[in-house]
Amino acid sequence: MTHPAPSAGPHGTGPRRTGLADTIAAVATAPGHAGVGIVRVSGPDALRIADEVFGGRRRPSRTPGGRFLFGPLRAEDGELLDEGLCLVFRAPHSYTGEDVAEFQTHGSPAVLGQVLGRILALGARTARPGEFTLRAYLGGRLDLAQAEAVLGLVNAGTETARRQSALGLSGALGERVAGIAAGLTRTLAAIQALLDYPEEGVPDEDRAAPLAEAERDLRGLLGTARAGQVSTRGARLALVGRPNAGKSSLLNALLGYERSIVTPIPGTTRDYLEAGVELAGVPVTLVDTAGLRETDDVVEAAGVRQAAHLAAHADLVLVLEDGSAPREALPAELPEEGRVIRVQTKADLPPRWTDPAALRVSAVTGAGLPELREAIGQALLGDAARGEAWLTTERQADAARRALAHVGAAQTLPDDLAGFEIEEALHALAELTGQDVQEGVVDAVFRNFCVGK
Numbered sequence: 001m002t003h004p005a006p007s008a009g010p011h012g013t014g015p016r017r018t019g020l021a022d023t024i025a026a027v028a029t030a031p032g033h034a035g036v037g038i039v040r041v042s043g044p045d046a047l048r049i050a051d052e053v054f055g056g057r058r059r060p061s062r063t064p065g066g067r068f069l070f071g072p073l074r075a076e077d078g079e080l081l082d083e084g085l086c087l088v089f090r091a092p093h094s095y096t097g098e099d100v101a102e103f104q105t106h107g108s109p110a111v112l113g114q115v116l117g118r119i120l121a122l123g124a125r126t127a128r129p130g131e132f133t134l135r136a137y138l139g140g141r142l143d144l145a146q147a148e149a150v151l152g153l154v155n156a157g158t159e160t161a162r163r164q165s166a167l168g169l170s171g172a173l174g175e176r177v178a179g180i181a182a183g184l185t186r187t188l189a190a191i192q193a194l195l196d197y198p199e200e201g202v203p204d205e206d207r208a209a210p211l212a213e214a215e216r217d218l219r220g221l222l223g224t225a226r227a228g229q230v231s232t233r234g235a236r237l238a239l240v241g242r243p244n245a246g247k248s249s250l251l252n253a254l255l256g257y258e259r260s261i262v263t264p265i266p267g268t269t270r271d272y273l274e275a276g277v278e279l280a281g282v283p284v285t286l287v288d289t290a291g292l293r294e295t296d297d298v299v300e301a302a303g304v305r306q307a308a309h310l311a312a313h314a315d316l317v318l319v320l321e322d323g324s325a326p327r328e329a330l331p332a333e334l335p336e337e338g339r340v341i342r343v344q345t346k347a348d349l350p351p352r353w354t355d356p357a358a359l360r361v362s363a364v365t366g367a368g369l370p371e372l373r374e375a376i377g378q379a380l381l382g383d384a385a386r387g388e389a390w391l392t393t394e395r396q397a398d399a400a401r402r403a404l405a406h407v408g409a410a411q412t413l414p415d416d417l418a419g420f421e422i423e424e425a426l427h428a429l430a431e432l433t434g435q436d437v438q439e440g441v442v443d444a445v446f447r448n449f450c451v452g453k
């Protein structure tokens, strides 16, 4: 285990300055007004501090874990701040694994600010982003993939993102990884057992077969990485084509409202324009671009260059061609095949060309739109099955890729070197779940959290 010690806060105490000895506090609910708001306190002083803030008959420090108390919350001079609930959790039975007190108050910034201020004056310090979840991780209550899933649940903008994050929190990804690691560990043991007898050689069923299986499983897991990332961070989808191809019309049709200006005049869209929409459970940013053509107009030429750039950096590109006009070559290079969906527009008009590789769509009648949405979903999510756990962050995908590379190398090497590669693959898998992480990786994960989580 090489957990980096979290940097100690300003009030860091304790012999090892691990930062875990101090008591942290933060507002856990979103800024702004709401029916109820929550302030959370975690650490060894949480219940002592709660005794001072909570003015009810029963003292939180004398209350068993898993109970809540109702009563007044008071300022230092005894003034009533609010009436609220105090929830008592006792180590290790809390989210962080430490003693935790939670105050559920009326949800205004004024009330929450006073309650938090009192708690800080009583000796707690402000929690850093993600620090409650960091403590749950350092206490062994969550692995790193589960902590990332907590972040995913907080940020979930679509049902797909929520479902994948909930699966991750349940530990399903960790189990999938543990299954692969178990096979590799058995293979490593088989190799090591025979290292002293090199003339024997490890039989195929103990080496070649399990390594091939690990490779297949890792490839399957990596096949979910694009879906996992796209469904959590979203995807950019650029619409490109010649002027008048119907890009702005199709963007409006996919959005369901008139976002982009449409006219019969070629060259209507000059600057690019973005709009968000959910497609196939993925938060998609649609990007309308200027029609691609050679032009002497300085402004339009800048728009054309920009369109090429936007296409190059999009996750997916819809290449639109007017189906009601003779086909003309596009005056620009297209992204590679896997990132392109070809669309023949204006399907309500008589076609002037046919191409089985292009989807026929009409922005006017809506014909072909369901098939286009389906194709977009397939291109973004691939064959990643809904019910299985996906890799949802680039960090996870990177670790899985390294594990796969080491398993690949192990298959071609003599036993002693193969054993080394399998150990490296196991290290990469342990990084994925956070059992064995490099300095800085944990910090990078928790940097993305908000305060109070």
Ligand SMILES: Nc1nc2c(c(=O)[nH]1)N(C=O)[C@@H](CNc1ccc(C(=O)N[C@@H](CCC(=O)O)C(=O)O)cc1)CN2
Binding pocket: 038, 066, 089, 092, 093, 094, 095, 102
């Ligand atoms: N009010 C509130 N709601 C919340 C949280 C919270 O901290 N407070 N959560 C977090 O941010 C999430 C829930 N996660 C939690 C996970 C474990 C425990 C906990 O106390 N576990 C103990 C006791 C379990 C039991 O009583 O059965 C344990 O596992 O030992 C609490 C919340 C979402 N909702």
Ligand SMILES: Nc1nc2c(ncn2[C@@H]2O[C@H](COP(=O)(O)OP(=O)(O)OP(=O)(O)O)[C@@H](O)[C@H]2O)c(=O)[nH]1
Binding pocket: 241, 242, 243, 244, 245, 246, 247, 248, 249, 250, 261, 262, 263, 264, 265, 266, 267, 268, 269, 270, 289, 290, 291, 292, 345, 346, 347, 348, 349, 361, 362, 363, 364, 365
């Ligand atoms: N019949 C028919 N006309 C369409 C369809 N889509 C677009 N048009 C017409 O084609 C013309 C150009 O449409 P736009 O959506 O502005 O085309 P664009 O590709 O954005 O053009 P630029 O912005 O100039 O590059 C307009 O007159 C639209 O009404 C369609 O599906 N069917």
Ligand SMILES: [Mg+2]
Binding pocket: 247, 248, 249, 260, 261, 262, 268, 269, 288, 289
């Ligand atoms: Mg346009």
